[in-house]
Amino acid sequence: MFWNLFLGFLISKLVNATEVKAEEGEAYHPLLPVEKKLVAYSLILAVILLVILIYVSYTYFGVAH
Numbered sequence: 001m002f003w004n005l006f007l008g009f010l011i012s013k014l015v016n017a018t019e020v021k022a023e024e025g026e027a028y029h030p031l032l033p034v035e036k037k038l039v040a041y042s043l044i045l046a047v048i049l050l051v052i053l054i055y056v057s058y059t060y061f062g063v064a065h
Contacts, residue, residue, distance in 0.1 A: 031039070
């Protein structure tokens with residue numbers, strides 16, 4: 001739930017920023033479908049690698065209880 005609100009907030013800020021730039025004369029070009037896929041794959045890969053890093057960190061360098 002938090003992430004949906006957070007991502008919605010970020011997207012709204014990005015949309016507002018692009019509208020301001022468009023008003024200033026800078027052309028707005030929407031992302032191509034292949035670019036959207038690359039962004040999504042990059043974010044998914046980043047999350048997967050972060051989970052692996054956390055797992056390895058706790059497995060081999062875990063905190064002693």
